Each structure stands twice: as structure tokens, then as C-alpha cells.
Amino acid sequence: MPSQLPWLEPRDPFPAPTLAWGDGDPAPGLLAAGGGLDVASLRAAYAQGTFPWYGPGQPILWWAPDPRMVLPVSEFRLHRSLRKRLQSFRRQARCEIRIDSAFEDVITACAMKEREGQAGTWIVPEMIDAYAHLHRAGHAHSVETWVDGRLVGGLYCVALGHAVFGESMFAYTTDASKIALAALVCLCRRHGVSLVDCQQNTHHLASLGAREIPRSKFLKHVDSARQQPAFPWIFEPVYWDKLLPSLTAPA
The missing domain is CATH 3.30.70.3550 (Leucyl/phenylalanyl-tRNA-protein transferase, N-terminal domain)
Structure with missing residues (x-):
């Protein structure tokens, strides 16, 4: 029992x-x-x-x-199709990554997306309200994919110091959520963040490099990382170099 x-x-x-x-x-x-x-x-x-x-x-x-699904940012898998899409995304002025410009739109879109094998959503209205308050307190952030001035995908996460906890993603266009995740990986690499928490094991996350680690190891990471000073949640286009240095080369 x-x-x-x-x-x-x-x-x-x-x-x-x-x-x-x-x-x-x-x-x-x-x-x-x-x-x-x-x-x-x-x-x-x-x-x-x-x-x-x-x-x-x-x-x-x-x-x-236990175990805990995490994405070591050094192990993010950039598949060929996503690499090509990122190359195109970066080179077009109409495409941009924004952070925290539309947090409530992002979490609402995550709540509305359909999930395979799951009826309804765990992002209930009380959760949306709670994480909006957490965002206003500076501890929850959205990473957003914008094309032609329109939000087409993104994710939201929680951050305590250098401890980053991924929550949910959505996409209105192909790979828009993956582009946002790639941007988060670049931001983490820029500021020395080693792991992004993924909470639960899914095939999609595993395909991008996430893997399970013992809860004890994860808790040690959180205890250490959350004591590091918070870093600025600002994305600069040059941060793509943390993932694809070749993007700076001439086309």
C-alpha cells in the first residue's frame, strides 16, 4: 500500500x-x-x-x-532540417526571437494546444494566473518566435538563478517551438547554464537531446545553480553563434 x-x-x-x-x-x-x-x-x-x-x-x-528528464545544453541535437531552418530564420530580418514580450499569450497558447493521448490541459486558468504573477515577479520567462510581427511559437520556463525549468512549448508554424528552444539553449550557453529541466520523459524531448538523470543528481544541480546570480533574459542575434558558429560565415 x-x-x-x-x-x-x-x-x-x-x-x-x-x-x-x-x-x-x-x-x-x-x-x-x-x-x-x-x-x-x-x-x-x-x-x-x-x-x-x-x-x-x-x-x-x-x-x-525520479528519474528526472533534463536537457544538457551542450548535448542539444540540431537535426539537419532544423539547422537549415535556423540558418534561414537568422538571415531574414522579418524573423526574430523575443523574450518576455508576450508571456501571457505564450502560456495561453501552450494551454490550448492539443496533446497526443491527453484530453484537456494541465495548464488550467489558475495556473495561467499563477505563472503570470511569477513572471511579473521576475521568475518566469517566455522565449518567443516571431515572423512578420506575428507570434508563431514559443515556450515558457521558470528560472531561479542559473536553475532553469522548462514548462511547455507551442507552435503555430513548423518548427517554431524548436526554434524557441534552440534560442533558449543559446541563451543558456551564453550565461553558463548547464541544464534545462524537462520534468517528464517524452520522445520529442529525447529526440532533441534530453535524457533522464537520477533525482538526487538533479537536486544537487538545482541547489547549486539556483544560488548563482540571475542572468539577463535578453536575446541578441549573435547568441546563435553559441549553437551554430557557421552561421556567421558568408552564404
């Missing part, structure tokens, strides 16, 4: 991530239920490698899975 799931009142401290349910329990990785989605609670959760994930009609559920 699984251990009883802790119920949190607002502002209660989180249980240690090592107390999350394991492989023999109904929901491996589930740590607690209840609590709140205020800025202080979200910061406390991410600082110990815990994140909220739940559906409509459910209480807030907090997760700390």
Missing part, C-alpha cells in the same frame, strides 16, 4: 522530494496535494525540484519524479 499523500495548507512547507511516491505506488513522483500557487510557494517548490501538475477538477498536485 502507498504511504498517505500529504495534504498541504497554503504556505505549508513542502515535504522533501525524496518522500515522493515511488515505482510501486499509484502515481510515481507524486509528492503532495493542496497548498497554493502564490509566488512564494512556487519559488519554494522549484527551489527543491518540485513542480505543480494537475487537471481540471483536481486539487493542486506537486511532483518530484
Whole structure:
């Protein structure tokens, strides 16, 4: 029988991530239920490698899975088709990467996208509101792909110092979310960020270089990285050189 799931009142401290349910329990990785989605609670959760994930009609559920899916930014896989698309994207003045110019549009688009094998979304209205507050507090960011002045794809993430936690992506045009992820990788390389948390294992993320690591290793990374000073969330076109130095060569 699984251990009883802790119920949190607002502002209660989180249980240690090592107390999350394991492989023999109904929901491996589930740590607690209840609590709140205020800025202080979200910061406390991410600082110990815990994140909220739940559906409509459910209480807030907090997760700390083991193993943890992460993307080492040095291992990002740039497939040939994406390389060509990035080369084209960078060379066209009508294409640009923006950061934090349309955070709520990005998270809303992520909430609306269809997911294979999943009915509905975990990005419920309360989550959108909570992460909008976290964004205004300076701890959540959007990386956006724009073409002809139109938002065509992007992602949002949480950042505490050098600890970066990817949340969700969307695309209205082919590879627009991958371009945003590539830009995030370049930004992380520029500022010495080694990992982007991906939370859960998916084939799509694995195809881009993400892999699982033990939760213990992930928590050590978070504890160290979050104590590093925050870096500026600004993207400069020259940052593409961190991924594709050849892009600076003549066409």
C-alpha cells in the first residue's frame, strides 16, 4: 500500500522530494496535494525540484519524479532540417526571437494546444494566473518566435538563478517551438547554464537531446545553480553563434 499523500495548507512547507511516491505506488513522483500557487510557494517548490501538475477538477498536485528528464545544453541535437531552418530564420530580418514580450499569450497558447493521448490541459486558468504573477515577479520567462510581427511559437520556463525549468512549448508554424528552444539553449550557453529541466520523459524531448538523470543528481544541480546570480533574459542575434558558429560565415 502507498504511504498517505500529504495534504498541504497554503504556505505549508513542502515535504522533501525524496518522500515522493515511488515505482510501486499509484502515481510515481507524486509528492503532495493542496497548498497554493502564490509566488512564494512556487519559488519554494522549484527551489527543491518540485513542480505543480494537475487537471481540471483536481486539487493542486506537486511532483518530484525520479528519474528526472533534463536537457544538457551542450548535448542539444540540431537535426539537419532544423539547422537549415535556423540558418534561414537568422538571415531574414522579418524573423526574430523575443523574450518576455508576450508571456501571457505564450502560456495561453501552450494551454490550448492539443496533446497526443491527453484530453484537456494541465495548464488550467489558475495556473495561467499563477505563472503570470511569477513572471511579473521576475521568475518566469517566455522565449518567443516571431515572423512578420506575428507570434508563431514559443515556450515558457521558470528560472531561479542559473536553475532553469522548462514548462511547455507551442507552435503555430513548423518548427517554431524548436526554434524557441534552440534560442533558449543559446541563451543558456551564453550565461553558463548547464541544464534545462524537462520534468517528464517524452520522445520529442529525447529526440532533441534530453535524457533522464537520477533525482538526487538533479537536486544537487538545482541547489547549486539556483544560488548563482540571475542572468539577463535578453536575446541578441549573435547568441546563435553559441549553437551554430557557421552561421556567421558568408552564404
